[in-house]
Amino acid sequence: MLSWEYPPRIVGGISRHVYFLSRALASEGCEVHVVTLDFPGKSIYEVEDGVHVHRVPVEIGASNFHMWVALFNHFFEKRIGYITHNFGKPDVVHSHDWLTALSGISAKHMLRIPLVVTFHSTERGRSQGLANPESYMVDSIEWWASYEASIVITVSSHMKDELIRYFKLPEDKVYVIHNGVDPSIFNISVDRDSIRGRLGVKPWEKLIVSVGRMSHQKGFHILLQAMSIVIHRYRDVKLILVGDGYMRGELERQASDLGLSEHVVFTGFIDDVYLKAILKSADIMVVCSLYEPFGIVALEGMASGLPVIVSATGGLKEIVEHEVDGLWASPGDPASLASCIERLLVDADLVSKLRFNAIVKAKRFDWRNIAKKVLEAYGDAGRRARFQ
Amino acid sequence: MGMLEGEQGFSSLVKNLLSSLLTLGAVDRSKALTIVELSKRTGMEARCIDSTITLLIRSGYVASIDSENGARFYLTPNGILAASSLYS
Numbered sequence: 001m002l003s004w005e006y007p008p009r010i011v012g013g014i015s016r017h018v019y020f021l022s023r024a025l026a027s028e029g030c031e032v033h034v035v036t037l038d039f040p041g042k043s044i045y046e047v048e049d050g051v052h053v054h055r056v057p058v059e060i061g062a063s064n065f066h067m068w069v070a071l072f073n074h075f076f077e078k079r080i081g082y083i084t085h086n087f088g089k090p091d092v093v094h095s096h097d098w099l100t101a102l103s104g105i106s107a108k109h110m111l112r113i114p115l116v117v118t119f120h121s122t123e124r125g126r127s128q129g130l131a132n133p134e135s136y137m138v139d140s141i142e143w144w145a146s147y148e149a150s151i152v153i154t155v156s157s158h159m160k161d162e163l164i165r166y167f168k169l170p171e172d173k174v175y176v177i178h179n180g181v182d183p184s185i186f187n188i189s190v191d192r193d194s195i196r197g198r199l200g201v202k203p204w205e206k207l208i209v210s211v212g213r214m215s216h217q218k219g220f221h222i223l224l225q226a227m228s229i230v231i232h233r234y235r236d237v238k239l240i241l242v243g244d245g246y247m248r249g250e251l252e253r254q255a256s257d258l259g260l261s262e263h264v265v266f267t268g269f270i271d272d273v274y275l276k277a278i279l280k281s282a283d284i285m286v287v288c289s290l291y292e293p294f295g296i297v298a299l300e301g302m303a304s305g306l307p308v309i310v311s312a313t314g315g316l317k318e319i320v321e322h323e324v325d326g327l328w329a330s331p332g333d334p335a336s337l338a339s340c341i342e343r344l345l346v347d348a349d350l351v352s353k354l355r356f357n358a359i360v361k362a363k364r365f366d367w368r369n370i371a372k373k374v375l376e377a378y379g380d381a382g383r384r385a386r387f388q
Numbered sequence: 389m390g391m392l393e394g395e396q397g398f399s400s401l402v403k404n405l406l407s408s409l410l411t412l413g414a415v416d417r418s419k420a421l422t423i424v425e426l427s428k429r430t431g432m433e434a435r436c437i438d439s440t441i442t443l444l445i446r447s448g449y450v451a452s453i454d455s456e457n458g459a460r461f462y463l464t465p466n467g468i469l470a471a472s473s474l475y476s
Contacts, residue, residue, distance in 0.1 A: 063430065
């Protein structure tokens with residue numbers, strides 16, 4: 001399995017996806033090798049929970065990102081050669097997104113094994129169109145990967161429609177296999193008062209949490225606008241924004257300009273243990289992405305028993321059923337989002353219902369079931385493989 | 389963080405320098421680069437790198453070590469994640 005990010009290198013949802021999927025596949029009896037980029041303090045090779053993890057250093061520097069991607073794919077190919085020599089020829093190579101597509105395609109042809117590519121998003125979706133030469137190049141690699149793959153996996157029906165439309169793929173080549181969640185990891189007890197105190201949340205305040213990369217796509221600027229509406233009527237509310245990214249400075253300034261400094265806390269990057277503790281200590285989760293192929297954080301919020309509010313877009317609409325196990329807000333609409341938040345601040349019965357149903361729903365997204373579907377897809381990929 | 393920003397999040401200088409440190413491989417002490425080396429490899433003016441890297445150090449994204457050729461700079465783990473987030 002090839003992925004540019006893998007814990008502790010957690011940039012987006014791919015890292016968690018590959019982490020849990022590889023473990024679930026290993027539990028099913030597969031020998032799983034994850035090839036990923038190196039990270040300070042981690043070994044080049046180790047076996048973690050039955051998964052062989054190869055963290056590959058990029059030995060040559062590149063002057064730009066896209067050349068660097070080509071170079072790290074070269075070092076991935078070298079490692080695939082090492083794995084083949086020392087552990088035996090893999091039965092399948094599985095790339096995640098365009099970033100590892102080139103080494104996946106090479107492995108397919110060099111070893112004559114089926115290639116599976118999971119698309120977690122597309123360049124057209126991430127960039128809301130193709131606006132520069134680099135975007136066109138990434139889009140071309142995505143198309144090429146979808147062509148070379150024996151089968152394509154994606155994480156929501158919304159994304160399947162997008163892939164078929166963009167890359168003219170046959171419908172039966174694209175498999176929808178949702179992201180998963182391990183509900184048991186949220187079955188923890190935390191000292192709620194202590195966690196809330198550490199975040200500066202007063203005992204009587206409601207704690208809203210939102211988690212993600214601080215990019216335009218994640219819609220945090222919309223959430224801050226919604227908060228400025230909410231605090232006019234409900235002062236005892238605090239918003240915790242977990243994550244970092246290139247928009248953070250702008251968001252901090254926006255929060256200040258909106259008079260929200262007392263109501264918003266930016267945590268930056270935090271480890272998974274602290275994140276779980278925050279989720280268990282919060283009252284509401286908001287996922288307000290403008291574009292979201294799946295939205296694994298919403299599922300994690302549901303698994304931890306939070307009532308969630310999501311933008312009615314992409315995969316989020318497939319995870320959350322409006323008024324049943326969460327609420328939908330109109331994407332990019334602060335007033336709609338504020339209205340949902342206010343409902344959850346005042347309606348305890350609604351909160352109880354959503355919490356209960358969310359926990360039940362999250363259990364459907366068990367990684368063991370997902371691993372079984374991926375194994376079936378690998379079997380189909382073997383039958384469909386062509387090496388022209 | 390506020391000191392790093394431009395009109396659209398990080399300023400272009402900050403983005404370029406974060407990205408360059410990642411792609412040039414300056415991701416731990418042993419691969420740290422001097423400002424002169426960074427300037428040669430990125431084409432950015434040493435003066436710009438000097439002022440920008442100070443901000444990145446204050447923000448916890450970059451660390452420095454002393455060497456015979458002067459200070460050398462590399463991305464911290466948070467810096468690696470921030471640089472990677474530019475492309476995700």
